[in-house]
Amino acid sequence: MFESRHETVEKKHIPTDGFYLLVSIFPLEFFHLVRRLCGLVLAVFSCMFLSLPLQAQTAAVHLDSLTLEHAVTLALQHHPALKAAQASVHASSAALTQARAAYFPAVNLSTSTTRTEGAFVFNPSFPPRDQRYTNYVVSLQAQQTLYDFGKTGDRVAANENFAAAAALDADAARQNVIANVKLAYLNYIQTARVVKVNAEAVAQAEQHLVRAKAFYSVGKRPEFDVTNSEVDLANAKVNLIRGRNLQQLAKVQLENAMGVHPATNYSVSESFVIPPLHPTLDSAKTIAFAQRSELRSARARLQANQAFVAAAWNQHLPTLSASGSYIWSAFDFPLFSRWNAGVTLSLPVFQGFNISAQVQQAKANADVAQANFEVLIENITLEVEQVYLSLQEANERIAAASKLVEQAEQNLKLAEARYNSGVGSPIEITDAQLSRSNARITQIQAQYDYNSALVRLRLAMGIAEQ
Secondary structure, three states: HHHHHHHHHHHHOOOHHHHHHHHHHHHHHHHHHHHHHHHHHHHHHHHHHHHHHHHHHHHOOOEEEEHHHHHHHHHHHHHHHHHHHHHHHHHHHHHHHHHHHHHHEEEEEEEEEEEEEEEEOOOOOOOOOEEEEEEEEEEEEEEEEEEEOOOHHHHHHHHHHHHHHHHHHHHHHHHHHHHHHHHHHHHHHHHHHHHHHHHHHHHHHHHHHHHHHHHHHOOOHHHHHOOOOOOOOHHHHHHHHHHHHHHHHHHHHHHHOOOOOOOOOEEEEOOOOOOOOOHHHHHHHHHHHHHHHHHHHHHHEEEEHHHHHHHHHHHOOOEEEEEEEEEEOOOOOOEEEEEEEEEEEEEEOOOOHHHHHHHHHHHHHHHHHHHHHHHHHHHHHHHHHHHHHHHHHHHHHHHHHHHHHHHHHHHHHHHHHHHHHHHOHHHHHHHHHHHHHHHHHHHHHHHHHHHHHHHHHHHHHOOOOO
């Protein structure tokens, strides 16, 4: 008799929940339709979002001409490094908001409905009874930390420093992008000027070949002069081809530095202004230590990690909090209400050495931040010294290169006069032309090195570019 009763109970027991109530109200076809509609909407939104990056990548900037100021503006608008830096700023700001959330109360509203049906045994002496009832519960809970002995304050301080570091990193990224654009622009101007020198060398070699053929045709010069001029012309054309290829590469590097790739051909203006700097080496270092965004960011990260050490150790201390709830519940409407409130003081007695390990980890992270800060100081010192010395050396080379060009021009005039008068040899012409081309290229290189050293020195000193 007992076994038969047990089987009856199992057969009558029907597990129910909220989903069972929905199924009992709506037909199964309704849920299939909802699922198909949700899948369709998800597919449409996925296609829309996936198409956005592709559109951004294929969008091209149309240019007719490019100046240095315009190149910097385009880089600030389109370079992905700046977008990544700005996203990091937003992430750090969100983390700071999360840390400050502990200052405010946490309020939660919940509601539930439970349907119960089945056989219940209230007394073994009596047979089971079928029961069917619905329980409704609505509750409002609130919790507020009253005092946690500095845990929240230290976490907030740490995240404030991390947010400041992210903002400084974004500024450093901006300055790096500007400097890279200027360096790429200067490099393109250098290659364009070298191409002009090589083109002039080709034109001059062609003229010399014409003269050599004319002298040979009237018997004033041997055939060697003609073949030698042809060799000189071929070498000049090879240098021109190499120079034009370097110019194209420099243009690609400039577009990469700007973060844009124009769809049309455009000209690059050779007019630019690089503000001069005349600091002493000691003053340059002092300014760099005070203004470099990377150094200020590293200092903020060090302070943030030190705050995390304090926050980790403060977990040994108690936390005082208040909580309360207001509950409405009944088996049928209207619902009946009740409330409760209390204050809790919690003290971690033993957490399996978890807190001690967190303190050790925080201290290790602070040591890493301290070491990185010291390494950055050494790197900035080295960078400033190297760029400063390069600037001085390039400045001296400009004066020497100008004198070199003047002498090479005079030497070429003398060689051409000697050749035209029948005294000089074609080798003298070749050497003089090569010397003049090399001298002009040396002058262009010195001017580029000086201007690029100015850009690098401003970057190394942390002088903000607008």
